[in-house]
Amino acid sequence: MRTSWADSVSNSAAEIAISDKNSLPRPTRSTYVPPHLRSGSISDVSGTVSGTNGGSRWTGSDGGGTKPELRHQGQGNSYATAGRDAAGGGGRNNRSGGWDRREREVNPFGNDDKIDDIKQNFSEQENSGINFDAYEDIPVEVSGENVPPPVNTFAEIDLGEILNQNIRRCKYVKPTPVQRHAIPIALAGKDLMACAQTGSGKTAAFCFPIISGIMREPYAQRTRVGRTVYPLGLILSPTRELSCQIHDEAKKFSYQTGVKVVVAYGGAPINQQLRELERGVDILVATPGRLVDLLERARVSLQAIRYLALDEADRMLDMGFEPQIRKIVEQMNMPNRGVRQTMLFSATFPREIQRLASDFLSNHIFLAVGRVGSSTDLIVQRVEFVLESDKRSHLMDLLHAQRENGNHGKVSLTLQQALTLVFVETKKGADSLEHWLCMNGFPSTTIHGDRTQQKILKRVVSAYPCPDSHRTWVSHTERELALRSFKSGKTPILVATDVAARGLDIPHVAHVVNFDLPNDIDDYVHRIGRTGRAGKTGLATAFFNESNLSLARALAELMQEANQEVPAWLTHYASRAPYGGNKNRRSGGRFGGCDFRREESIGKNLDYYSGGNSGNAYGGLVDIGGGYAPGVTSAWD
Numbered sequence: 346m347r348t349s350w351a352d353s354v355s356n357s358a359a360e361i362a363i364s365d366k367n368s369l370p371r372p373t374r375s376t377y378v379p380p381h382l383r384s385g386s387i388s389d390v391s392g393t394v395s396g397t398n399g400g401s402r403w404t405g406s407d408g409g410g411t412k413p414e415l416r417h418q419g420q421g422n423s424y425a426t427a428g429r430d431a432a433g434g435g436g437r438n439n440r441s442g443g444w445d446r447r448e449r450e451v452n453p454f455g456n457d458d459k460i461d462d463i464k465q466n467f468s469e470q471e472n473s474g475i476n477f478d479a480y481e482d483i484p485v486e487v488s489g490e491n492v493p494p495p496v497n498t499f500a501e502i503d504l505g506e507i508l509n510q511n512i513r514r515c516k517y518v519k520p521t522p523v524q525r526h527a528i529p530i531a532l533a534g535k536d537l538m539a540c541a542q543t544g545s546g547k548t549a550a551f552c553f554p555i556i557s558g559i560m561r562e563p564y565a566q567r568t569r570v571g572r573t574v575y576p577l578g579l580i581l582s583p584t585r586e587l588s589c590q591i592h593d594e595a596k597k598f599s600y601q602t603g604v605k606v607v608v609a610y611g612g613a614p615i616n617q618q619l620r621e622l623e624r625g626v627d628i629l630v631a632t633p634g635r636l637v638d639l640l641e642r643a644r645v646s647l648q649a650i651r652y653l654a655l656d657e658a659d660r661m662l663d664m665g666f667e668p669q670i671r672k673i674v675e676q677m678n679m680p681n682r683g684v685r686q687t688m689l690f691s692a693t694f695p696r697e698i699q700r701l702a703s704d705f706l707s708n709h710i711f712l713a714v715g716r717v718g719s720s721t722d723l724i725v726q727r728v729e730f731v732l733e734s735d736k737r738s739h740l741m742d743l744l745h746a747q748r749e750n751g752n753h754g755k756v757s758l759t760l761q762q763a764l765t766l767v768f769v770e771t772k773k774g775a776d777s778l779e780h781w782l783c784m785n786g787f788p789s790t791t792i793h794g795d796r797t798q799q800k801i802l803k804r805v806v807s808a809y810p811c812p813d814s815h816r817t818w819v820s821h822t823e824r825e826l827a828l829r830s831f832k833s834g835k836t837p838i839l840v841a842t843d844v845a846a847r848g849l850d851i852p853h854v855a856h857v858v859n860f861d862l863p864n865d866i867d868d869y870v871h872r873i874g875r876t877g878r879a880g881k882t883g884l885a886t887a888f889f890n891e892s893n894l895s896l897a898r899a900l901a902e903l904m905q906e907a908n909q910e911v912p913a914w915l916t917h918y919a920s921r922a923p924y925g926g927n928k929n930r931r932s933g934g935r936f937g938g939c940d941f942r943r944e945e946s947i948g949k950n951l952d953y954y955s956g957g958n959s960g961n962a963y964g965g966l967v968d969i970g971g972g973y974a975p976g977v978t979s980a981w982d
């Protein structure tokens with residue numbers, strides 16, 4: 346039976362004795378529950394909660410409509426507290442109550458997970474291909490009050506042994522710049538607005554502190570009341586692919602920590618997601634639309650949220666998503682800013698969006714890490730003048746050259762690795778180009794966000810060229826399959842709309858083609874950022890013509906800033922073009938990525954430092970009014 350949101354919230358609020366969303370009561374620490382006792386009912390060992398759920402260690406009823414009988418311990422709230430985990434070290438909460446998750450948890454690392462192998466030092470490990478030299482001189486700006494110093498190694502951060510093991514399993518040798526700065530800030534409980542270049546490891550930068558924080562929280566055995574679950578962490582992202590990717594990453598990071606991560610996204614049947622939620626959730630990764638649905642069905646409550654992260658935050662707060670985000674954050678009983686911890690991450694952060702975002706933040710720290718991909722030559726950017734009518738044949742030429750030469754300058758392409766991502770403006774255009782490519786001997790697939798038709802065309806790669814009989818229509822729920830087919834190299838060309846522009850981390854994308862340029866330079870930054878990730882090189886080619894005039898100036902500036910060759914004709918277009926390409930981002934040719942508070946509050950007591958990443962940049966904090974340290978330029982200014 347569907348219960349109204351308001352009813353459900355008020356009922357459950359009464360039951361779990363969370364009387365004030367801004368003063369979430371914290372239970373006392375419970376006694377340690379030895380692993381051999383964890384298989385039974387929680388009440389057997391802690392006397393905290395009665396009722397089991399088919400073997401789940403989640404508290405609450407079995408979803409049959411009976412309210413769980415929650416007994417309180419200590420401060421009179423409903424949170425059953427978990428014991429400490431000896432293996433976790435450092436007094437961490439292992440979050441194991443009624444059953445030991447570690448026995449049932451699927452190993453997200455597959456077979457590549459021999460503890461003996463991973464017990465080696467970080468320094469002895471295989472570097473996962475990241476080019477750390479490229480990061481050494483990245484300009485960094487930080488502003489805010491009491492900024493914790495950055496770290497140089499994971500060992501310097503107290504994340505706990507289990508999380509450290511997972512970091513080793515991921516083959517992360519040392520933190521990327523955004524991780525060096527953001528993780529200590531987040532662990533200090535500060536709100537954070539972080540801008541860092543595409544492919545620089547932002548996902549881990551917000552996941553590690555959330556997972557670690559939940560493991561540390563003494564109070565937070567997760568609670569389910571009736572069918573409503575109460576996650577502690579919420580990560581919002583704009584697309585289902587990105588949500589799934591964050592979920593996959595977060596599951597790796599949280600492996601064997603007892604912290605349960607669940608994903609919910611639209612365009613897929615809700616029932617399976619509901620079942621998964623009923624099994625328990627500590628961190629919910631979600632797209633806004635589906636989350637609102639779950640909140641309105643009272644299947645999720647945000648009352649217990651301690652950590653809120655918005656990935657691609659500028660996208661989440663632009664006109665498309667802002668109303669939903671406001672609803673989620675401000676009208677759905679989530680603890681207020683200042684009570685919860687809020688972290689916003691993106692590679693781009695227009696000034697207007699920063700201003701808007703400050704509604705969700707409390708006394709936040711602003712962090713900007715220069716964009717590795719575009720400020721170095723890791724992504725080689727080319728722009729070619731191509732008339733609309735010539736685009737297809739030009740693309741064909743590029744693909745033939747790529748196939749024959751097997752390389753693009755610095756970018757070595759093997760057959761399996763030569764993945765090419767082609768961005769187009771419309772869904773129809775994507776389907777049409779994919780069909781044409783396929784008919785011309787280039788196995789392709791497509792991905793776009795058509796929610797009404799909810800179908801994508803997937804071609805069988807062996808059909809070469811693809812006859813109609815080999816074409817397979819797959820349902821929208823299989824959009825991920827198209828992505829998988831691309832990732833695996835079965836269909837090494839993916840024609841996509843902007844739905845694939847942000848966040849997706851696809852190894853071996855060597856070439857991004859902007860068949861149709863976007864209207865906004867920030868979208869261009871995100872699109873080309875699908876290559877040249879984690880220190881690897883990449884190539885980005887853009888087809889420009891008169892219809893892209895409004896982007897000319899922003900594009901020329903961006904390329905220049907990234908030390909790219911700007912064709913004379915583009916400079917010419919730029920000089921006579923009105924300023925466009927993102928009204929919010931720049932004014933007077935300046936990047937708008939720096940802390941907007943600096944401009945609006947000169948003289949406020951904000952710490953501020955800027956400089957490279959070599960360590961000496963932190964020698965002295967300068968007052969915000971002092972601007973940049975002498976001789977230091979920022980990628981954001």
Ligand SMILES: Nc1ncnc2c1ncn2[C@@H]1O[C@H](COP(=O)(O)OP(=O)(O)OP(=O)(O)O)[C@@H](O)[C@H]1O
Binds near residue numbers: 521
């Ligand atoms: N410390 C690290 N060492 C090695 N690889 C890392 C490290 N941190 C992250 N990575 C890898 O770098 C890649 C990019 O990371 P991630 O997807 O988090 O980037 P991002 O900054 O969120 O990019 P985008 O702006 O496009 O969303 C991933 O494959 C990730 O596994």
